[in-house]
Each structure stands twice: as structure tokens, then as C-alpha cells.
Amino acid sequence: xxSPTVAANAYANLARILDTGGAGKGSDTxxxxxxxxxxxDAVGSVLDVGKKSDAQTVAMAQGKANVMDVVTAVAETDxxxxxxxxxxxRVIQSYEDILKMPI
Numbered sequence: 001x002x003s004p005t006v007a008a009n010a011y012a013n014l015a016r017i018l019d020t021g022g023a024g025k026g027s028d029t030x031x032x033x034x035x036x037x038x039x040x041d042a043v044g045s046v047l048d049v050g051k052k053s054d055a056q057t058v059a060m061a062q063g064k065a066n067v068m069d070v071v072t073a074v075a076e077t078d079x080x081x082x083x084x085x086x087x088x089x090r091v092i093q094s095y096e097d098i099l100k101m102p103i
Contacts, residue, residue, distance in 0.1 A: 042087070046080045053077040 033041075053073040059065035 042084060046077075046084050049073075049077050049080045 053070075053076070056065050056070045056073040060067060060070045
């Protein structure tokens with residue numbers, strides 16, 4: 001289970017991503033980044049957190065890292081993956097709701 005500090009950091013990172021415009025200005029209308037750009041940035045962020053966690057685990061196995069650093073990295077990865085899964089579930093639910101709409 002993730003600590004409140006790790007969750008707060010994850011939400012702060014998400015807010016930073018949204019404030020800076022995500023992965024770029026992929027929209028043709030200039031109204032902001034496209035959904036695909038935001039999604040690509042979010043998945044990339046989760047991958048980066050996972051790689052950091054893996055690196056910390058390897059460093060601990062080699063005796064170069066603190067156990068607390070590894071636990072923190074794994075907790076951050078857990079929060080990132082949980083957030084990504086929640087977003088995925090909501091997107092699927094929204095898609096199913098759209099399919100149920102009368103034409």
C-alpha cells in the first residue's frame with residue numbers, strides 16, 4: 001500500500017504534466033494537447049518510474065542502495081500503475097457508455 005506522501009507526489013506529477021501541456025501540442029485547433037499525446041506521456045511516465053524501481057532493486061542487490069530507497073521506488077511504481085489502470089478502466093467504461101447511446 002502506498003503512503004500518503006507517495007500518493008501526493010504522484011498527484012503533483014500528474015498536475016505538472018497537465019499544466020505543462022503533456023507530451024506536446026498535438027492538437028490541430030491549438031486548444032491543448034491531444035488525448036493521444038497525454039496518454040503517451042502518462043504511459044511513458046509509468047515506464048520511467050518502473051525503470052527507476054528496477055534500477056533501485058538491482059542496486060540494492062549489489063549492496064549499493066538503501067532498503068528505504070527501494071521501498072519508496074516500488075511504492076511510487078505501485079501508485080503510478082494503479083493510476084494508469086484506473087484511467088484505463090474509466091476510458092473503457094466511457095467507451096461502453098458511448099456505444100450504448102441511441103443513434
